[in-house]
Amino acid sequence: MIASLAAADAEVEEALDWYKKISTALAQSFYEEFAAAIAWIQSYPDAWHPIMPNIRAKRLTRFPYSVIYGKANNGKLLMLALAHQSRKPHYWNNRVRSLS
Numbered sequence: 001m002i003a004s005l006a007a008a009d010a011e012v013e014e015a016l017d018w019y020k021k022i023s024t025a026l027a028q029s030f031y032e033e034f035a036a037a038i039a040w041i042q043s044y045p046d047a048w049h050p051i052m053p054n055i056r057a058k059r060l061t062r063f064p065y066s067v068i069y070g071k072a073n074n075g076k077l078l079m080l081a082l083a084h085q086s087r088k089p090h091y092w093n094n095r096v097r098s099l100s
Contacts (some may be wrong), residue, residue, distance in 0.1 A: 004079035
């Protein structure tokens with residue numbers, strides 16, 4: 001199971017709302033790809049290269065977002081952000097301390 005920060009949940013909702021304004025079908029596609037990424041992370045948490053110690057990013061294929069996640073000290077996975085790949089790189093760095 002992967003937990004998530006409230007800020008990360010808000011980013012998912014924001015992205016969903018954006019795509020819903022364009023098309024319900026596009027929003028559904030986005031959500032399905034996001035859910036598949038979470039499933040991959042749960043199954044293979046170490047599959048992606050670290051971008052910082054204990055922090056990894058799983059890129060979505062069709063959408064310009066990455067799921068930023070890490071392993072907490074207790075070994076549980078935590079989604080820190082759903083980061084747009086063209087906006088404010090590493091804005092989520094201050095969330096890393098949530099893993100402690």
